[in-house]
Amino acid sequence: MDAFGGLLDLSALGIEYGTLLMFGLLFALLLAGIPLAYVTLLVALIFAVFWFGPMSVPLITSRVYSFVSSFVFVSVPMFVLMAALLDRSGIARDLFDTMKMVGGRLRGAAAVQTIFVAVVLAAMSGIIGGEIVLLGLLALPQMLRLGYDRSLAIGVICAGGSLGTMIPPSIVLIIYGLTANVSIGALFSSAFLPGLMLAAFYVIYVLVRCHFQPELAPLPEPDTRPLAERLRLLKGIVLPVCVVAFVLGSIYGGIASVTEASAVGVAGVLLSVVVRGEFSFGMLKAAALQTLSTCGMIVWIGIGASALVGVFNLMGGIDFVSGMLTGVSDDPLVVILVMMAILFLLGMFLDWVGIALLTMPIFVPVVVDLGYDPVWFGVLFAMNMQVSFLTPPFGPAAFYLKSVAPPEISLADIFRALVPFICLQVLAVGLLIAFPVIAGG
Numbered sequence: 001m002d003a004f005g006g007l008l009d010l011s012a013l014g015i016e017y018g019t020l021l022m023f024g025l026l027f028a029l030l031l032a033g034i035p036l037a038y039v040t041l042l043v044a045l046i047f048a049v050f051w052f053g054p055m056s057v058p059l060i061t062s063r064v065y066s067f068v069s070s071f072v073f074v075s076v077p078m079f080v081l082m083a084a085l086l087d088r089s090g091i092a093r094d095l096f097d098t099m100k101m102v103g104g105r106l107r108g109a110a111a112v113q114t115i116f117v118a119v120v121l122a123a124m125s126g127i128i129g130g131e132i133v134l135l136g137l138l139a140l141p142q143m144l145r146l147g148y149d150r151s152l153a154i155g156v157i158c159a160g161g162s163l164g165t166m167i168p169p170s171i172v173l174i175i176y177g178l179t180a181n182v183s184i185g186a187l188f189s190s191a192f193l194p195g196l197m198l199a200a201f202y203v204i205y206v207l208v209r210c211h212f213q214p215e216l217a218p219l220p221e222p223d224t225r226p227l228a229e230r231l232r233l234l235k236g237i238v239l240p241v242c243v244v245a246f247v248l249g250s251i252y253g254g255i256a257s258v259t260e261a262s263a264v265g266v267a268g269v270l271l272s273v274v275v276r277g278e279f280s281f282g283m284l285k286a287a288a289l290q291t292l293s294t295c296g297m298i299v300w301i302g303i304g305a306s307a308l309v310g311v312f313n314l315m316g317g318i319d320f321v322s323g324m325l326t327g328v329s330d331d332p333l334v335v336i337l338v339m340m341a342i343l344f345l346l347g348m349f350l351d352w353v354g355i356a357l358l359t360m361p362i363f364v365p366v367v368v369d370l371g372y373d374p375v376w377f378g379v380l381f382a383m384n385m386q387v388s389f390l391t392p393p394f395g396p397a398a399f400y401l402k403s404v405a406p407p408e409i410s411l412a413d414i415f416r417a418l419v420p421f422i423c424l425q426v427l428a429v430g431l432l433i434a435f436p437v438i439a440g441g
Contacts, residue, residue: 010050015320022047022312036354037297040304044311051315063310064303070178071259077295078262079169083125084287084294085269089278091240092134095120098237108210108217110146111156114139115202118160122167122195123244124269128389132161132400140405149216150409151417152209158397158414159202159421162389165352165382166195168248169262172352172385175298176378179360183375184258185251190440191379194432198386201424239275243268298353305357313361322366332370336377336433339363340384347388348395355385372436379439380432387425390418 010018022043029039048056067073086092099113106112114135121131135157143153165172168188177184210217247265250256256264273279312318328338346355360381367377389397398414405414432438 015316037300037304040308044307048311060307064306067306075259075262078266080294081266081291082269083130084290087130088283089273095237096138108206109220110143111206114156115160118163119199122164128164129400135161136401136404147218154417155421162397165386172382175356180364186375187378190375198428239272301353309361318362321362325366343384348391352385376436376439383429390422
């Protein structure tokens with residue numbers, strides 16, 4: 001078909017050169033500094049009009065509507081609101097102070113406590129940026145004051161703070177479930193053990209390094225706080241921890257859907273803030289605005305990516321790329337490794353939301369055809385995205401920490417500190433591939 005009376009007909013290129021042109025244009029516009037959401041939507045409109053003609057535009061709108069109208073998508077702003085309220089309360093501070101009471105006289109205890117706090121914060125929100133900022137404000141100054149090695153402290157905070165990609169209720173897993181049409185409850189259940197496994201890797205690494213290099217972490221100071229203050233701290237975190245247990249327990253037990261549990265979680269966190277005497281309408285307004293900003297970004301990226309994938313599918317592109325992937329090797333494991341390599345490279349330059357929405361409609365059907373469980377692949381994807389939060393040049397974790405770190409700590413210092421933890425994450429990805437049973441696969 002000649003678009004606009006033969007003015008420009010991209011379909012004459014064929015699917016091979018059309019795919020090359022589409023992704024070349026995509027990356028050229030991204031390098032020009034245009035946000036991903038606008039780039040994907042613009043490229044989708046260009047190819048829809050000049051490949052099929054103007055009458056194809058309604059097909060894009062129908063695909064976008066199916067994405068944004070999903071009931072499960074309501075859980076995303078709920079969990080983001082939980083994280084925003086957590087950011088503005090003293091729950092994280094009290095949780096960190098409480099953890100100091102259980103570390104004992106173990107060398108490296110403050111770093112281990114930081115990882116434990118990161119796991120609990122991840123289970124409360126599923127949002128990564130706020131968690132890293134919180135830990136950067138609470139844990140980094142304390143570890144530096146105690147004499148911890150700066151690189152070790154930085155690595156623990158960024159790696160621990162990124163556990164939100166794996167520990168339910170992970171927004172990464174929710175978006176994957178929506179894109180791949182996979183049960184989010186099953187994803188949460190399968191991701192819990194791998195998330196704890198990765199946290200355990202961090203703890204073991206810290207303890208082993210501190211054992212062989214005692215100069216990295218001094219022995220902790222004795223806790224001289226009176227018993228009354230310790231009991232107050234314990235009481236201050238009982239209700240938030242109960243909220244986490246109830247939200248995740250209701251999902252795992254099949255009592256409530258993810259969306260219903262997220263609403264209960266918001267109500268529980270709000271109740272916790274009120275009971276603690278920290279609630280104000282100004283706080284609620286700020287949390288709501290932060291939620292609106294974050295979810296707006298996710299929705300717009302989702303709209304653009306859904307439109308682009310829809311057009312690419314109509315062009316025959318998904319079948320073309322699937323054929324290329326399966327043609328790489330007769331060994332299904334090699335195909336999975338190629339997918340992981342592609343995700344790793346994309347993670348160095350793109351946001352995880354865009355990666356999920358652009359690649360999963362192509363990858364998941366191939367994974368299913370190869371005989372693999374899409375739930376296992378979702379956990380594998382989330383673990384891969386965990387790596388992307390730390391890898392340069394655009395590792396978001398480094399920039400989140402830099403925003404609250406002392407001025408003498410440069411981005412180069414942060415990225416260098418992350419290298420051992422990136423290696424641990426790659427090891428975890430390898431173990432998930434070699435032993436799918438870890439994720440219930």
